[in-house]
Amino acid sequence: MGWPISVTVNGEKVSAEVEPRLLLVHFIREKLRLTGTHIGCDTTHCGACTVLLDGVPVKSCTMLAVQADERQLTTVEALHAGGALHPIQAAFKQEHGLQCGFCTPGMMMSSFALLADNPDPTEKEIRWALSGNICRCTGYMNIVKAVRAAAVQMKEAAAVPAGAAAGS
Amino acid sequence: MAIETPMKGFIGESIKRKEDDRFIRGKGNYVDDITLPGMLHMAILRSPFAHARIRSINTSAAQALPGVVAVVTGELLAQHKLAWMPTLSGDTQAVLATDKVRFQGQEVACVIATDPYIARDALPLIEVDYEVLPAVVDPYKALQPDAPLIRDEKEGQTSNHIYHWEAGDKAKTEEAFSKADRVVTLETFYPRCHPSPVETCGIVADINPATGNAILYMTSQAPHAHRTLFAIVAGLPEEKIRIISPDIGGGFGNKVPIYPGYVVATAASLLIGKPVKWVEDRSDNLISTGFARDFHMKGEMALRNDGRMLGLRVKLLSDNGAFFADAQPSKFRAGLFHIVTGSYDVPAAHVEADGAYTNKAPGGVAFRCSFRVTEASYLIERLVESAAIELNQDPAELRAKNFIRPEQFPYKSATGFEYDSGQYEKALRLALEKAGYEELRKEQAEKRKKGELMGIGIASFTEVVGAGPGKHYDIAGLRMFDSAELRVHPTGKAILKLGVRSQGQGHETTFAQIVAEELGIPAADVEVQEGDTDNTPYGLGTYASRSTPVGGAATAMVSRKLRDKAKKIAAHLLEASEADIEFDHGKFFVRGSPSKSKTIQDVAFAAYTNLPDGMEAGLEGVTYYDPPNFTFPFGTYLVVVDIDRGTGQVKVRRMVAVDDCGIRINPMIVEGQIHGGLAEGFGIAFMELITFDEEGNCIGSNFTDYLLPTSWETPKFETYETVTPSPHHPIGAKGIGESATVGSPAAFVNAVIDAVGHLGIKNIDMPVTSDKIWTALKAAGAAE
Numbered sequence: 001m002g003w004p005i006s007v008t009v010n011g012e013k014v015s016a017e018v019e020p021r022l023l024l025v026h027f028i029r030e031k032l033r034l035t036g037t038h039i040g041c042d043t044t045h046c047g048a049c050t051v052l053l054d055g056v057p058v059k060s061c062t063m064l065a066v067q068a069d070e071r072q073l074t075t076v077e078a079l080h081a082g083g084a085l086h087p088i089q090a091a092f093k094q095e096h097g098l099q100c101g102f103c104t105p106g107m108m109m110s111s112f113a114l115l116a117d118n119p120d121p122t123e124k125e126i127r128w129a130l131s132g133n134i135c136r137c138t139g140y141m142n143i144v145k146a147v148r149a150a151a152v153q154m155k156e157a158a159a160v161p162a163g164a165a166a167g168s
Numbered sequence: 169m170a171i172e173t174p175m176k177g178f179i180g181e182s183i184k185r186k187e188d189d190r191f192i193r194g195k196g197n198y199v200d201d202i203t204l205p206g207m208l209h210m211a212i213l214r215s216p217f218a219h220a221r222i223r224s225i226n227t228s229a230a231q232a233l234p235g236v237v238a239v240v241t242g243e244l245l246a247q248h249k250l251a252w253m254p255t256l257s258g259d260t261q262a263v264l265a266t267d268k269v270r271f272q273g274q275e276v277a278c279v280i281a282t283d284p285y286i287a288r289d290a291l292p293l294i295e296v297d298y299e300v301l302p303a304v305v306d307p308y309k310a311l312q313p314d315a316p317l318i319r320d321e322k323e324g325q326t327s328n329h330i331y332h333w334e335a336g337d338k339a340k341t342e343e344a345f346s347k348a349d350r351v352v353t354l355e356t357f358y359p360r361c362h363p364s365p366v367e368t369c370g371i372v373a374d375i376n377p378a379t380g381n382a383i384l385y386m387t388s389q390a391p392h393a394h395r396t397l398f399a400i401v402a403g404l405p406e407e408k409i410r411i412i413s414p415d416i417g418g419g420f421g422n423k424v425p426i427y428p429g430y431v432v433a434t435a436a437s438l439l440i441g442k443p444v445k446w447v448e449d450r451s452d453n454l455i456s457t458g459f460a461r462d463f464h465m466k467g468e469m470a471l472r473n474d475g476r477m478l479g480l481r482v483k484l485l486s487d488n489g490a491f492f493a494d495a496q497p498s499k500f501r502a503g504l505f506h507i508v509t510g511s512y513d514v515p516a517a518h519v520e521a522d523g524a525y526t527n528k529a530p531g532g533v534a535f536r537c538s539f540r541v542t543e544a545s546y547l548i549e550r551l552v553e554s555a556a557i558e559l560n561q562d563p564a565e566l567r568a569k570n571f572i573r574p575e576q577f578p579y580k581s582a583t584g585f586e587y588d589s590g591q592y593e594k595a596l597r598l599a600l601e602k603a604g605y606e607e608l609r610k611e612q613a614e615k616r617k618k619g620e621l622m623g624i625g626i627a628s629f630t631e632v633v634g635a636g637p638g639k640h641y642d643i644a645g646l647r648m649f650d651s652a653e654l655r656v657h658p659t660g661k662a663i664l665k666l667g668v669r670s671q672g673q674g675h676e677t678t679f680a681q682i683v684a685e686e687l688g689i690p691a692a693d694v695e696v697q698e699g700d701t702d703n704t705p706y707g708l709g710t711y712a713s714r715s716t717p718v719g720g721a722a723t724a725m726v727s728r729k730l731r732d733k734a735k736k737i738a739a740h741l742l743e744a745s746e747a748d749i750e751f752d753h754g755k756f757f758v759r760g761s762p763s764k765s766k767t768i769q770d771v772a773f774a775a776y777t778n779l780p781d782g783m784e785a786g787l788e789g790v791t792y793y794d795p796p797n798f799t800f801p802f803g804t805y806l807v808v809v810d811i812d813r814g815t816g817q818v819k820v821r822r823m824v825a826v827d828d829c830g831i832r833i834n835p836m837i838v839e840g841q842i843h844g845g846l847a848e849g850f851g852i853a854f855m856e857l858i859t860f861d862e863e864g865n866c867i868g869s870n871f872t873d874y875l876l877p878t879s880w881e882t883p884k885f886e887t888y889e890t891v892t893p894s895p896h897h898p899i900g901a902k903g904i905g906e907s908a909t910v911g912s913p914a915a916f917v918n919a920v921i922d923a924v925g926h927l928g929i930k931n932i933d934m935p936v937t938s939d940k941i942w943t944a945l946k947a948a949g950a951a952e
Contacts, residue, residue, distance in 0.1 A: 040417075046450075048366055096839075098191055100671055101415065128880060133879070136418045139885065141885060
């Protein structure tokens with residue numbers, strides 16, 4: 001009764017047999033035990049379950065795991081894959097862009113996709129890009145600030161030629 | 169080489185939050201993240217009807233589904249005397265329905281299965297034969313003699329009336345009204361809304377059949393109180409119950425009550441001998457767990473022609489749903505609503521409250537507020553706006569004229585509160601200045617000439633938070649104190665254990681800062697633990713803005729207790745008399761020779777290695793703090809809106825917030841709390857609504873219908889502060905988690921009314937949606 005799927009999860013190839021009806025978020029949380037991706041509403045509204053599929057943010061609560069077959073899945077756990085915090089993670093802490101932390105992974109994944117697409121977004125563009133992610137704690141101001149701060153930091157990091165930082 | 173952090177985390181420093189490190193890595197640990205070996209999954213069958221008699225329940229088809237372990241009905245629970253449970257307001261609530269269902273979404277049966285999908289598959293296989301009964305969803309209709317009796321199982325209950333409660337002095341108030349030049353009246357409805365934390369409620373109940381030890385991982389804002397209630401409700405020995413409230417994904421009052429799902433999952437784990445997990449889906453959460461407000465209010469204000477307030481009279485009807493389950497101190501049937509005189513020196517006031525059962529979900533939780541303070545604040549601030557329009561006075565000046573003045577504190581209110589401190593006019597004037605009030609009024613006048621609608625709304629709110637004192641305030645009989653246990657280790661690092669439980673408020677950081685301030689141990693060296701009843705001292709939990717006022721006070725007091733002992737040890741180390749030892753931020757020194765000193769770390773080491781003769785070893789202590797009074801945070805919020813006459817759409821142009829919560833422990837976190845509260849206040853004012861059709865079908869059972877503000881709608885906030893310490897709090901703090909939700913709805917609505925009041929529109933009930941505004945404009949002949 002299992003359906004074979006093969007998904008590249010945070011850079012690593014994972015093969016599994018899943019029920020065709022298994023939701024992607026349950027595959028991530030229960031089968032892969034990557035619990036940073038949360039469930040908040042079941043209906044695509046809150047965005048706590050946001051992950052990237054082939055680099056595009058999707059709400060994993062309303063996708064089937066089989067739809068991720070042969071695709072690249074990126075979850076919040078990939079952000080600090082190298083051990084160091086991603087600038088988005090660092091900025092969320094720095095700017096107090098989180099409180100209870102429940103929406104934070106989804107919020108950061110949407111921010112990640114935004115900045116990949118638009119490295120220098122305006123406040124309005126950030127607010128629009130994150131409007132599919134609900135936060136009940138922060139009132140969004142500091143989240144917007146965090147994304148702006150991350151954008152600036154990523155831009156500065158990109159402007160430094162490789163090796164220059166170590167050599168200076 | 170370790171780099172010393174420049175900030176020690178003393179009070180007033182915006183140090184970054186310690187808890188963030190796990191959250192930004194996706195390494196928080198919420199209830200749904202917990203998986204235990206052999207764990208089973210529970211799903212709840214809910215009533216499709218608002219009112220119906222249960223003729224029969226047939227579970228055989230569900231039982232037969234492979235993977236289903238058990239189907240639990242009310243009948244089964246009744247055999248264990250668990251079909252009903254007490255509520256936090258002294259009423260009873262069905263755990264699983266046996267006789268009737270009384271609201272849509274009520275818990276009827278539970279399936280326990282090996283897989284959550286199978287548990288869901290089994291729900292429609294349960295056959296319930298219902299006899300549908302007439303439903304009543306309007307509390308006024310519910311109180312009419314011919315209304316269907318909802319609580320027919322309660323002995324002596326012959327109507328849907330729950331309680332009558334009064335505060336203040338009726339005769340004195342009548343007298344004040346008889347002397348008034350005018351009486352301004354406002355009838356308004358504060359609709360039902362829902363806290364909707366992004367994480368729903370859930371439990372993993374793990375009862376070991378061999379030992380009887382119960383570990384309950386629960387979304388609990390009050391784990392200790394819940395442990396006691398579980399012991400009482402389920403008859404479990406309290407020493408065998410360990411409630412662990414792990415990371416909580418937002419609470420806002422939603423995680424204060426005990427819900428049927430918790431009880432059934434626990435009972436199922438006990439009966440089956442395996443761990444059982446139950447996590448709500450969003451509809452479960454919206455239709456059955458603690459809602460808020462649903463208050464019908466009529467306020468009358470007696471005034472002199474010059475605008476001086478003489479008296480306030482309020483009648484309110486509370487719609488409590490099918491079970492009276494308000495989470496509130498037991499003597500106070502309408503919570504702390506009698507704070508309704510607000511920031512004003514009102515000589516006479518009287519409040520009459522009644523509660524009614526309806527065929528709606530029970531609850532009445534304090535959604536980011538201290539027990540009905542939000543409703544009270546809304547009413548008085550809306551009423552002042554009405555008075556300003558009727559008297560043709562500036563609403564800011566009308567407020568200033570009536571404020572309790574700084575020299576009047578401690579101020580005894582007409583309804584019995586003793587306000588601790590306040591500088592209401594200072595906060596108002598700051599808001600006016602920052603907003604550029606005079607210019608805004610000029611702009612408004614210009615726009616009005618052109619037919620454009622612009623409004624400026626003000627709310628100068630006062631809260632009452634930080635319950636106890638335990639003598640008068642309790643939850644289910646438990647006195648509302650709170651606790652802190654501090655253990656300083658030999659290396660000078662410490663663990664602080666609290667009776668409260670953060671749901672995002674940043675306790676791990678701010679409470680460490682209180683220790684840093686009082687004892688000098690850097691906040692980074694203080695590990696804060698909460699939420700595990702085996703591992704923390706007893707406390708009443710986090711809600712009603714009580715963590716800092718009560719738990720924070722306990723933390724300061726236990727730190728001082730340890731400081732006193734540390735001083736004795738320091739005297740011993742410095743070979744000086746204790747009377748000559750002075751302390752300053754972690755340093756003990758001999759008066760007059762500051763170079764002769766020992767650090768708190770030196771003293772901590774000595775507490776285990778080199779003590780004065782006769783002194784007990786260790787540097788540890790615990791304090792249970794019973795506050796002498798509430799604290800009274802306050803502030804002024806000012807909102808500027810523009811309204812489109814063609815669509816009724818409101819654009820919030822400015823939101824200026826001046827808050828005074830006394831001493832700010834971590835200003836960054838305080839600001840964050842205010843932002844969050846303002847966004848929730850904005851949502852309540854303009855978007856959020858749970859309502860019902862005539863048959864009792866819940867409208868607002870998912871996020872398509874129950875609208876939460878996103879980053880797109882939510883306005884920007886301009887925040888400012890004044891600082892008026894609480895005179896009775898050890899560090900002068902007052903609590904800030906809820907001010908913005910309490911104060912802001914009235915400011916938003918007042919802004920709308922200020923824009924349209926000149927057209928004769930006196931009130932629009934929340935949520936103030938475009939269609940309501942447009943309809944009102946049309947009726948006034950002012951729509952485009």
